[in-house]
Amino acid sequence: MNTKKGQYFSFDAIMSALILVIAVSMLSSYWFGAQNAPSLQEDRMQRRALAISDALLTSGNPPDWSVNATVFGLANEQGSSLSARKIIEYAAYLQNEGNYNTTCNSYSVPNFFVGIAPINTGVGHTLGREAPADAAAQAQVVRVATLDGQIVKVQVVVWAAKQAQ
16 A cells, blocks of 8 residues: 655655745845834934035035025135135025925935024024924034134034924
8 A cells, every 4th residue: 555645755844845935035125124214314314414414514605605505604715714704695595495395305314503602602593494302303414614713513403304194
């Protein structure tokens, strides 16, 4: 009597193990990808905030720019300290909605804010739009510079608005 009931073949074991490994790896890949998505956005925003602060602490291109600049740098032509004139002109330029949106696009960010204030007081210059309390995500970089012989902190915040539901 030749019967095959209850027999176990190694090929069956290999195939079932292979299917199990593929299923577990797909599930874990999805799980870790879904968990890391917000941190990837925050990391990108942090890098953009750092790049914006780097650009703003230069003299710009051209160094003595008006509104026709390719890079809006806030430092004097020598690059040693910030220029109050450039800060005021750039703040006025960003008051226009179209200019602000164009600048956001050139920085590759949804929104940005720059605060320049002496270290010992909170009063200073602001550029762009402050992040609302319910911003979906934001990244911040704080740098130190000089303005009119005084040490100031330059705070650059990149932020994204909360999506409407």
